[in-house]
Amino acid sequence: MSAKTLTAADAASANITLVEGRKGTQAVHDLIIAYRANRRSGSANTKTRAEVKCTGKKMYKQKGTGNARHGDRGAPIFVGGGVAFGPKPRSYAKKVTKSVRKLALRRVLTSKIGAGEVLTVPSFEVADSKTKSFLATVAAITEAKKVLVIASEFSEPTYLSGRNVKNVQLVTAAEANVEQILHANAVVITEDAIESIAKRTA
Numbered sequence: 001m002s003a004k005t006l007t008a009a010d011a012a013s014a015n016i017t018l019v020e021g022r023k024g025t026q027a028v029h030d031l032i033i034a035y036r037a038n039r040r041s042g043s044a045n046t047k048t049r050a051e052v053k054c055t056g057k058k059m060y061k062q063k064g065t066g067n068a069r070h071g072d073r074g075a076p077i078f079v080g081g082g083v084a085f086g087p088k089p090r091s092y093a094k095k096v097t098k099s100v101r102k103l104a105l106r107r108v109l110t111s112k113i114g115a116g117e118v119l120t121v122p123s124f125e126v127a128d129s130k131t132k133s134f135l136a137t138v139a140a141i142t143e144a145k146k147v148l149v150i151a152s153e154f155s156e157p158t159y160l161s162g163r164n165v166k167n168v169q170l171v172t173a174a175e176a177n178v179e180q181i182l183h184a185n186a187v188v189i190t191e192d193a194i195e196s197i198a199k200r201t202a
Helices: 008-013 026-037 096-114 131-141 158-163 176-184 191-201
Strands: 118-121 147-151 167-172 186-190
Touching: 008 096, 026 096, 026 176, 096 176, 096 191, 118 147, 118 191, 131 147, 131 158, 131 176, 147 191, 158 167, 186 191
Parallel strands: 118 186, 147 167, 147 186
Antiparallel strands: none
């Protein structure tokens, strides 16, 4: 399968908006931080002294023992007691504006195109659902270790043939994100997906 390296001139003719200089670097950083934060489950949980299972009886009388004043054994200083200021279930989600997302996408595409790591192909399809055929198809396009293939849509045999290949990821043009593009050593875009990518950068 013949593949063509996408240049800045090709991107301009395809209406893919790129950026100049280092503009958008902070946007990429903010978006990657948000992606990773949004994947956190936030399920860490500890029990307070009110939640631990122990008697509520006072340990010993208030005065006359020579010891410090104490209530029940649920206090945080005792083994088996509650945890002071421990974690509780929470959301780590971060919001990123549409303009920042768009700028970050422009930035990573600019970097990848400048490095010659974006390739275009007429189509990407595997007819027989075999991993061997899938690997042969990818090898005919690029020898990069980590490959991201972007198309408008993929056939079911293509998805099935590539499901066990860890270093090659198939995503649609509507779902491709900055983190996936940044992680790949080579980005393969089919001709029918270029228009969708261009709209997302406009």
